[in-house]
Amino acid sequence: MDIILELVDTVLLVYSLLIFARVIISWVRLDPYNPVVQFLHATTEPVLAPIRSLLPGGGMMLDFSPFIALLLISVLRRLI
Numbered sequence: 001m002d003i004i005l006e007l008v009d010t011v012l013l014v015y016s017l018l019i020f021a022r023v024i025i026s027w028v029r030l031d032p033y034n035p036v037v038q039f040l041h042a043t044t045e046p047v048l049a050p051i052r053s054l055l056p057g058g059g060m061m062l063d064f065s066p067f068i069a070l071l072l073i074s075v076l077r078r079l080i
Contacts, residue, residue, distance in 0.1 A: 005080050012080075016073050019044050023066050044069075 022040040030037050044066075051065040 009077055009080050012073050012077050015044075015047075016070055019048070019066050019069055019073075 018040060022044050025037055025040060032038070032041075047069050048063075048065045051068050052063065055064060055068075
């Protein structure tokens with residue numbers, strides 16, 4: 001059982017790093033056709049899109065969905 005919890009914790013940590021990398025890359029504005037950018041988008045969008053749909057639009061230029069996703073992952077990791 002401990003090895004499963006460690007595996008889940010590791011997967012959550014790696015996913016957090018992927019979200020963080022996506023945020024950093026969005027600041028740098030790399031080519032959207034770059035394979036790294038496409039990989040980060042493809043792996044993180046399934047989690048970020050539902051969070052984004054729950055947030056109020058309001059015309060804000062900042063996307064808070066990565067922050068909320070990282071917060072939720074942090075809570076999950078602490079519960080494990």
